[in-house]
Structure formats: C-alpha cells, structure tokens
Amino acid sequence: MNRIASLLLLGAFGISSVACAQEKFNYPGKSKEKVEATDKITYTTTRTYPVQEISSKSKAKRPKNVIVMISDGTGTSQFFTAIAANNNQAYIEQMPITGFSKTASKNKFTTDSAAGGSAISTGHKSNNGEIGLDENGNAAKTLLEMCDEQGKSTGLIATSSITHATPASFIAHQPSRKMNEEIALDFFSTDIDVFIGGGKKHFADRKDGKDLIKDLDKKGYKVAYTIDEVTATTDGKLAGLLADDAMPPYTERGDVLPEAANTAVKLLNQNKEGFFLMVEGSQVDWGGHNNNTELLITEMQDFDYTLGEMLKFAEKDGETLIVVTADHETGGFSVNGGDPSKNTLVTSYTSTHHTATMVPVFAYGPGAEEFSGIYENTEIAKKIMKLMKLK
Template structure:
C-alpha cells in the first residue's frame, strides 16, 4: 500500500515537471554529463530543518538557488525508519540494507561504493564531515563493515582506501587505539600527508599526492562552541586540491551535527548547524557556477527529532496557554529518527535527473547515469 501511494505521488510529480521533456514539442532534452560531483548530506535534515534557515538565517538561504528538486523515501531494507549507516550506504553503494550496515548489502557482502567506482574512472575523491571521519555517513563512502560501531576497523580501512582528500575529526581512532597501533604511519605507506592541526592553504598541499586532516580527537566542535567555517573551508580546499590535474572529482561532504541537535531536541544546536550547512551549500554552488561542469546534489539520509516550526506557546494572565502565530517556537516529537520523505536539491549539468519522487538508493544510480562512471 505504501509503495502504491509513493508511486502515485511520483507519477503526479513527474507529470507536473517538464525538465526532462518539452511538453509542447515532446522533444526529449539531452542531459549534459558533469565532470565533477559534489554530494552534500545534511544528516538528520527534513523540510522543517531546511525551513529554519528561512527564519533564523540573517541572509537569504542558498537553498533558494535550486530549481530542480525531488523527494526520496529513506526506509532501509527491513525498517521503515532508517539509521545513518543504512541511509548513507544507499547513497554510496546503491543498495537498501539493514540499519547499522556500512557499505555492505543485506547478506553482509561488500558492495562497491562511489569512491571506488570514481577511482576506477580516474576521478579523484574527497570525504568531509563535521563528525569523526569514521562515523556512519563518511565511513559508508570508503569502508565496508558489518556494524557502524566497528570504528577501529573502519579507521584502518581509510588508511588503505582510494580517497584522495579527507577532513574531519576522529584522530583517536588512528593514534589512540585499543590495539596500540599508530595508523598515522599507515597513511604514509599509502602516500598520504596527514595534518592534525588545522586546514592548510592550498599552496601548502598543492604538490602532495593525497592529504588528510584529522583535527579533533572525536567529532569537530559544535558551531555554538566555535567550530567556525570549517565545513565551507574544507569544501573549498577540496575543490582546489582535487581539480588540480583536471581529471574530475567526486566529493561527499556531511553536516553531521544537525542530526545530533535533533537527537538532543536542542533547537539552537540544530539551527546553528543547519545555517552552517547552508553556508557550505553556498560554497559548493559558487564553485559549480564558476566551473560550469559540476553537479551539486544536496539531500539528507533521514529526518531526526520530528522537528516542527510551530507557533510559540505562551500564557495569558489567567494562566491559560495559547499559540502565538507571530512567533516561532521550535518543537520536537521524538528523540530519534522519523520516516518522512526527504528533499533532494540539484544544480548543474545532470540536475534534471534528480526531480520526482524515488528511493534513496536511486541517488547512486542517478549519479552513475549522468556521469557515465559505471563500467
């Protein structure tokens, strides 16, 4: 029944869209193939989280720049409500899998991810997050693990991965491990230059083969605790580094902590992270507009918190409560995830492919279709 409803909405949505077919002439518009892809994932973000930028950001949100917009169903293979691991694996590997799975299918077999596929096509790759680099979402783009909690093993896989650029927290999984290994040495064997202090200028890394930034023991600080423009700066640095040989690139960048604000039912935490993510979207769009050959996709793995921009609750002099429609009072309905459909925003060559209503793992298929990276 749920699928019938979903397909019905999809049919209506596609009938209303003329991005792919010119209704007057019935001429199919040829989709240009992008050279670069920037996939931006705002963990835990539904429409209300996005809407908060329109009320709380001091400038016009960068979301207003998108014209090609779709919706995805985020359910995992066996659960209506997904977790971040299964959600990210759907994006990275194109399969629906069980909650907790990182880069593996339902039967626990490894599935090739976008970083591995891009590398086969001589496309350079980058992974960025405001969490630890071993966290569920970034891990799904370079690792294969039966459970997202196996972060020591996931860290080891990063040192052996095809990733060319990464930036996040999570240093402790490399140099303060239970097995006593110092994996920073392993990075050197894979031609990585590792920085544990700060994001450098491009001039400092221009001549190195691969580069990684592990800037905190665990996750990066909250925006409210002074993280600054790390996410935007990391995206800018990644585009400079990965485009230096003009071979094309794929970047996945995650605003990880929007999800955590939802889990905490902490509106100020969530909104500050959401505004930072919107700034990062702007940085990616700036590059795409200047380059002219870059596809930017913005979406989320799921919604967290049942977040709502409700009217603010106030009390009258007699103690009775009322809703003041002149002021917003953010509210939450859960401390976990929800199954609401999630928006997808796309800009640049191939962006027309991302309109409509479809499953989350179709993001993977659509990227391969427009880039022609599948071999």
Template sequence: MSCSNSIVKTFFCLFLWCCFSFTSSAQEEYKDPKNKDPKEVFAGGSFYEVQKYPQTKPNKTPKNIILMIGDGMGLAQVYSGLTANGGHLNLENFKNIGFSKTSSSDQYVTDSAAGATALSTGVKTYNGAIGVDPNKKPVVHILERAEKKGLTTGLVSTSAITHATPASFIAHVDSRKSFDDIALDFISNDIDVFIGGGKKYFEKRKDGKNLSQELKDKGYQVLYNIEDIQNVKSGKLAGLTAEDHNKPMPDRGEMLVPATQTALKLLSQNKKGFFLMVEGSQIDFAAHKNDTPGVVLEMLDFDKAIGAALAFAASNKETLIIVTADHETGGMTLLDGDYKTGKVVAKYTSLGHSGIAVPIFAFGPGSEEFTGFMENTEIAEKMMQLLKLK
C-alpha cells in the first residue's frame, strides 16, 4: 500500500512539474526551432509618410529621456524596414549614430535579459539575469534612480510586460523565467505607467494573489484594451493588453503608437521630468522564426512609435530619444530589395541571436554623447549622468 502511495505521489509531482514548466516556458515558445517559419521575401505594401524634425541644439542637458529598444534589431532589420517603406524611416531624423557592443558577462552572444540589464543598470551580467550582477546581487536600475529623484517613470512593450527586456528595468531576479516573481516587483516599485501583455502573471498566479487588485488599491487604473488606455488623462496606469504576449503584426493592430503616446501624455505632466522605456519586442520574435515579412512589419510598427516619440520631443525640446537594441537576432542579411514596391529579400544564418554590434540612434539634447563604438553599459551610464541620477 505504501509503495502504491509512493507511485501515486511520484506521478502527481511529475504532473505538477509539467504544468509549472509549461507555464514558465510559454513566454519563450517563439524561440522553439519547431516554430521556425522561414520566409525569405516580403512582397511589399503601402508606405506611410515620414516627417522631418529639426535636431535641437546640442550640449544641452535633457529633462526627459525616452529609451526605445528594438529587440533583436540589427542594421539589416532597420534597413529591411527602410526598404519596405519606400526608402525612408522616421529613424532618418537621428543624426547622431553609434554602435553598441552587446556581449554579456559570460558569453560573446547575449540574451535579452543580460542585454537589457546592461542598458538599465550599467552593469554587465550573465545570460538570463534580470537586474542582478554576475554574483546574483541586485543592481539599481535607472528607473529606480529616476523615481528616487522625483521623476515619473514608465515602461511600454509589445511583449508581456514581465518578459526579459521590460523586466530588466524594474525587477531583480536571478532567472528571466521567474515571471510571477517579476510581476511582484511591479507592486513593490513606484512606477507610474506600464503597458504591455502578461495579464496572467498578475491575475492567474501560482500563489493565488491578484496583483491587479493590489495595483488598484495603490491607486492605479488597471485597464485591458488600448481603446480604454489611450483615454486616460492623468494618474497612474497599468495597462495589461493580453494574457501573455500581444499578437504579432498585423493582428495586433495599432497598439504601440497609442501606448507610447499615452505614456508620454501622463509622464510629461511631472515638471521634474521623466524616464520612459519603449520596446518593439517582436522584431526579435519574427527573426527567431526567420520570418522576413514578420521582421519588416514589426520594424515598421516600431518606427511609427519612434515617429510618435519624435513628434513629442520636437515640440518639447527638453527630451532626449535613444533608439538601440539589446542584440541582433537571426544573423539577418538582405540579398535584394526594391524601394519602389517595398520588396525585401533576406537570408538568415541562425534561429538565435548573433554577436554583432547593434546601432544606436540619438536625437535631442545630449544626443552627441551617443556616437562611435561603446559598450552597452555606457548607454546606461550616460543616461544616468545626463539626468543627474548618480
């Protein structure tokens, strides 16, 4: 009888392990080789107009910083979008350009967790780490430093808000797969605005907690669709726009631009200034699949959000915008294209990340600091210095 009970317990434990393992790995399904969807050609489509914005005077300290991260965005991903939009992107407004060395503390090829932690803290760490150093000790994020100084802060992402890149700006955990623990840091932090997917990590948790209710108790407006989110006029906002990741383009529709505009509207009400991180997450997702149309559509969506940030910064004149990537994905190269039709033909060398340096684009006061080759950690250090956070 005891033997039978032991077998039953063993199978029950295995069942629970499988359930929890599936839950914890669901955010990473886009990396699975079985989901590879190689498509070499983007046939082309309609173009959108690109506005021109004059560069503000250099050598002036910014009051606000908008950091925009195109996850997996290397130069080929940028140029695929430029080709697909008839030869122009909003990124062409950025005249100060550099390159970021992306290696992590333990590997030549970084992952998003280590890459984003370097951008948020100025410290290189091991692949998989979220806001901790190589010894797994918490490192202070720029977002936390900004809050301490009285600036308003925000995160916007087309992935789950608990995914590696946005998580690296708010959480301190030793594994990027600890999604429930990452969500807890949104409660302990004083962030003003966050918009992205990941609702289930706030409301369908293993510990039974309802973090959305806790957010409401702290004064947040907790909303679930972009139509309601963009109507918010003031106050703290938690926008949970999907159970896990948001849908890829074009199924996602207009989400990133209105989310960025809403965050800017709310954060800019603080006279002391703000820090906002906006991530175009799914450039990376599509590149992991070697899906050229997916890469192009996500790149164009991200560039439209860049256009929204530029419109704000050109009017505000006290805002620095930095656009970069945590790493390149896919080893993407362009074999052919057509500016007239928007056709893009690409090949890939990998289903994973590559170690190539990624571009940095900067616009606004302080933008002259972001030229030439630099370590990814220098981007964080320079942002902190410009906002006088250290």
C-alpha cells in the first residue's frame, strides 16, 4: 500500500495522520498489513452513550460475588480515551478506588498476556507464554477453580477466542499459550457454568478428531452459536461459541460483550453461594499492536459500557466486588491533545508491542479499599483470595 492509499484508508475511518511509514504486523482481528505506523493520529468518535451515576455504598463487608474485568493491553491513556471520547464521562470514573499493578513476569520485564493473566488468576509469577503455572512450572490453582471448589458458580467471557491467553489463564494449565486444543480440554477439568467467546474451532475442528461440542452437550451445557441464543438462555449451563476463532471487532459485532456479561450474571447469580466471573475486553490490545486508534477506542468504549452494566448489577446487589485492570499496556499509547467537546483526540504510539509500564487497578464494592496503592500483579489474586477466604 503506497502513502496516498494509506491516507485514503485512514480518511475512510475518520483518522488523519501527520506521518506514516510502512510496517508489517500480523495480529488477530486485523489484516496482516499494519493499518498505520504514526507520529500522531487524530480520531473523532462516532459513538457516545449516557453514563448513569452509581452509588458506592455496599451492604456487605466481604463480597459474595466477584467480577474481574480485564481490558487487555490497556494503560492509563487507553482508559482515559473512554472518558475523553464520550462527552468527558465514562463508567470507569464511577470506580471509587484506584491502584497500580506492576506487570513484569518471572522471566521478562515486559510480560505477555499469558503470564500477566496467570499472575492475576493465580497469585504466582510465571514465564511469558505459560498458562496457569507457578514459578516452578507447576499447575497453580486459579481464582475460578477455588471458587468452583467453594460451591460458587463460575464464568468466563472474552471477545477473543475463549482459549486465548487471558481467559485460558483462569481455567487451564499448559506450558504454552499456543496449545489451544489442550486448553479447550482443560474446560472439562472444572465445573465452569458459563463461558462465552470465540474459539469454536478448538472444540469442534480439532487435530485429534475429538468433538468437544458433543461432550459439552453430554455435560449438560446449552451450546450457543449466536448472541441471540446466548441471551435467550435463562437457566442451566451455557457454552457460547460465537466465532470460529476471535470475534469480529466492535464495529461489526455490536453489543455482544455487554449482552454476554449481563446474561452470565443472570445465570450465575441464581446460585445462593455466589459467583466468580472474569470478563475480558480482548481487542483493545489489538488496537495497540496495530497502532489502530479507531479499533482501540471503539473497543475501549465497548469495555467501559460493559463495566457500566456490571456496576448497575453490583449497585443493586450490594454484595459484589468488581475489580478492573489490565494484564499489560500495548503500543506505548498516549493522548497528545484533542477537543473533548467534539469527542476528538490526537493520539500517538511508541511501539507495536507490549510495554513494561504499570497499569491501573480500579475497584468497587465490598473490599474495594484493599486495591489502593502500588503492588505486583500477583497481589490482585491474593487480595481477592483474602476477601473471599479462598484456598
């Protein structure tokens, strides 16, 4: 693609660039040719939504339910775009407690999603690429598994494949994040109640010839292939496999993430013992990798809107802790200027890879005060374990 064609493509997305350079980048959800490598990009959002005021009062000292929300590849600047691109307001501002997480893995100063997710799910540092393992390479029990053993209902939601690194780190134990078929089998090692994402091919079109869809049916899951089938589910176990691999970006899939999260909460909350749910906004990370500001901001808004839906539930419930964070930052993304009155931002990147910077942690509900300060990412899991008395 030549420079003129690149500028025309950027203009079609409402993005202008003051400097472009050719660079190849292969990452899920976008074309193999990187959309743009920039000094600065101006983007004007086409979506806004009202933000409801949420009370921060809780009726419990300890949480019965925990919702962990991970916006993959998201640093402070990415979270700020949810505010600045939406009439200077966002649900992330309704989180009363803020802290910061240091994200280094066991073997690398700059983590990946596998080690980052595993630290949040297990409280152990692991090597980049490892799923649900501890410092010695052994399986480390996850928050989801601990809650399952305690009799709570459990769930996972992602806009990537459900076997991708972050959701996998809450349910699987594998030496490599690339082992999607083995990770899919690990879903049968727990009694998980709800999981919704892409990744159908890792259950149905496998090299070993196994048909895990039939096995899910035998275990009593309703297997759904569309968001309408997901939202029509009112009880029982649910496996939503909404794409062969990753789901399409927000501009194509629409409100799948908030609808999936609301459905999961309705199903999981039927258990009087409580529940654990992890919700990942997977594709903010892909916007960072591709230096694609439209993808980054639209995915960030989708995540924030979904957070709003979870906050509305938690406010009414009074016994639900919500923890919002990221596994790492991607792209060295910054907001350089803009006009918030017009929902226009000027942004730039320093990288097409992960960075080593701290990432924010936000908390709401009973026990939220535990999450203030600066700490290792492993402390997020340990704080939740302490509050829920998990072992």
